[in-house]
Amino acid sequence: MQEIHDRLDRYEPGQFKNKFKILFVIVSIALTLIVMRLWYLQVIKGNELRQRSENNSVRLRKIKSMRGLVLDTGRQVLVDNQPSFDLVFVPNRTRDANTIIEKIRTLYVKRSLTLSSLSSFTGKVKPLVPVTIERNISMEKLAVVETHALELPGVVVEVTPVRQYLNGKMTAQVIGFTGEVSREELDYDISDLLTPGDIIGKFGIEKFLDAHLRGKNGAEQVEVNVAGKAVRSLGRIQSEPGDNVVLSIDLALQEEAWKALGDRPGAVVVLDPRNGAVLALVSSPSFDPNLFNGGISSDDWEKLTGNRRHPMENRSISGQYPPGSTYKPIIAAAALEEGLITPETTFYCNGTFELGNRIFRCWNAKGHGHISLHRAIVESCDVYFYNLGKLLGVDKIAAYAQAFGLGAPLGIDLTREKGGLIPTKQWKLSRMKEPWQQGETISISIGQGFNLVTPLQLANIYATLGNGGTLYRPRLVKQLESSSGLVVKEYETEKLGVLPLSPQTVQIINKALWGVVNEKGGTGYILKRKEADVAGKTGTSQVIGLPQDAKARKAKRVSADFQDHALFACFAPYGNPEIAVAVILENAGHGGTAAAPVARKIIDAYFARKHTIQSRLQGIADDEGGTRKP
């Protein structure tokens, strides 16, 4: 306080009063200068500038950029651009939007056409601000409007590029769709590159790589006539087209998988075990992404979102299912690695397993008798795995499951990927405020209970086992290319980790998976084939909520929604795999009878094509050899 008083003493109030005069003069001069300039511009030159403002026919017009194409791994075009003819109306004081729209409607009706209601057009217009009346009109409508141009003042046809999804439903979940930027998206966009009316990716790859696909809008300064039509360009900044995206998707396999699923709800994922490339990613039922091109009508939108079968959900990455018996290799690997069993260890299966006063059943009520690990996997004996689960405990199981990339999203290049669920004691305590029950571990050990995996994770488990234990990040995008074809960015193979398993353990597991398909009594016997050995595992997972009691189960299972999910996951060829496939069919019954045939079709297609390519190459080689002979 003393210090402050000292300073107050040293400072004489009013010390700066002499400065006030000169400051007053400076401020007055500056502001007078501005007022004089205002007087000059507004009063002296006012009339002239008002004239110029009224004749100001110069507009800045946005030049929309061309979105990049999407190609498959063999460079087949999946998404193209096509011109869309949009009806645009420029209102002024004498032109009213509603009368014009009515006029167009009556012209349409004469030729039994209907004006599609545009969701973004609210009917509110402001003078001279162009509004879009109808997007992507047909050639008939275009003819109507062009022939009646004189009756429709202020109506212009604008040509803008729209997306054309060449494979429709088949690739809809992967590629997604575009739409007009929404208010939230504009608010969220801090880069300020987006302007109202821009088209951006809303779903799938279109959304994930939007920044690359979008390109850069240009601008043009144009002189317009009274009708709002551009008559002269005064200078322009060209728009820059977006980058083309090359996916790792193999359209032939995608198509095979899509056909094999039919209309049944489910998902198929095909991976390349050598690098994590996604060769096919199918989710059914699907939707037609071309519906979104002209701005989707509210009817169609309700049909899509209100559909009980959820066609908009990409089941292959956001569907979460109990893995059922496809989970058993992880349990077996954990038990081997922990030294709890050897490949020779046998358990006796009489069809049931008792823990306390609860009875857990094997799918084979007669039991498998004395059974070893190999046959337990081949025949999918539940009791064997109940025993392993009891020995391991939930947390050890979870540790191995997480090493396989379960319980968290793998990081595929798409939004909305789910992580599934791998329960631990801690998880249950914090989530349900209840301690873990040992009986729950028993359910976990056959892939039931709280366990949830996505089809993508399931495929990745088998890809990882197949390649000997390297966990890759599933990768959908191969590279980005500029519109002129230069490679802008290559997406590298990314290792997420290595399984904490010895080569022997992986070998034992894979041999058993081979047995599932190739040995008598194996649950996946229908995939046995000549060209290549398949190794895989069936799974039949109970829908949550089914009681363990057999009678009650039967009663409840009558309802379709409580039917088991059918699963199958595999890799091929055994020993040196090139593809890994996971199939999940919702409420379709048994994995071996419902899901395995789907996988078989995909594997058949893959090897059939490989075979023809090889024989063709062989033919070329033979020819060359032949010509060299004298």
Add this chain to the structure above:
Amino acid sequence: MIKLDRRLILNFDWTLFILIILLSGIGLLNIYSAGFSLTDFHRTPLYVKQIQWILIGVAGMACAFFMDYRFIARHAYIIYGISILLLLVVFTAGYTTRGSQRWVAIGGFTFQPSELVKLTIILALAKYFDRHQLGRNCRLRDLFPPFLIVILPFLFILKQPDLGTGLILLILFLSIIFFVGLDWKSLLIAAVSGVILAPISWHLLKDYQKGRILTFFNPERDPLGSGYHIIQSMIAVGSGGLLGKGFLKGSQTQLKFLPEQQTDFIFSVFAEEWGFIGGLILMIMFLLLILWGLKISIHSKDYLGAIVAFGITSLIFWEVFINIGMVLGILPVVGIPLPFLSYGGSAMVVLMTAVGLLMNISVRRFILQS
């Protein structure tokens, strides 16, 4: 340190408060008009956002008012340090808008630390000169520490790049030196070295900044870029005439000849719709505000308060003069907002807080009777 003194209420500076509320209100009407014909019915209208910013600003004003400014000034260096840190954050985690990196996000809002720095260097300089009162005019060597205070944020801001704000910092520095007094010999040396340094600093400018200055002298040089801005803004202002075209009726405004008209070019919207009379009234209001601020400064009971009040007043004065001068085509296009009228949260909150400090100094001259 918050003491609710009855005298704070009794001697409340209503003139200042009402002036600020009026100016912000005019600003709001203008932003409403500027955004009126946006084709986009989806985005949150800017005037709604501006109302939010004004409310936050009034809260900042209240905070700055109730705390004794001597208490605030005691921590001036810490406040200054924090604002410099925020500037650094811009470089590491800031957002880039139109080629310059100026923004940081704080809880869903974006904030421009360079606006805050305008106020914090006033506080830091005031504290420095208060601590080191000489009782005579400053010589050049006395100015070395305060020069460091300014040059550090100046360089950061120039790097963003934000020529306008950098310029304001320098002008604030010179104004405050002028206020505390400068030895005439030193003034001469500074002036001469300034003339020598000018060509060197020209090389430090980014191409677009050079372009703007060149375009100022010859608007036709770049009819699509900043020349376009100057021409369209002069047409907008001039076409307003004596009485203006009326609220929401400015054709230049409504047809969006000027992109970004709600920020730096907001005065053109006002002048088009309200004419010379409106412009004159606005200038009189700004004149009143500035003179009122100077009055607070020279009547302050202590050296510290005098410098803080002067610094804030000169900040407002220079921003008004440079911004309107730019819109009217008598000064080059540099990004400086018009106080209380331009759309922009950071500037609004910082200026409101600064005015809170002014009121603080104004009212405490009745309390600080030594």
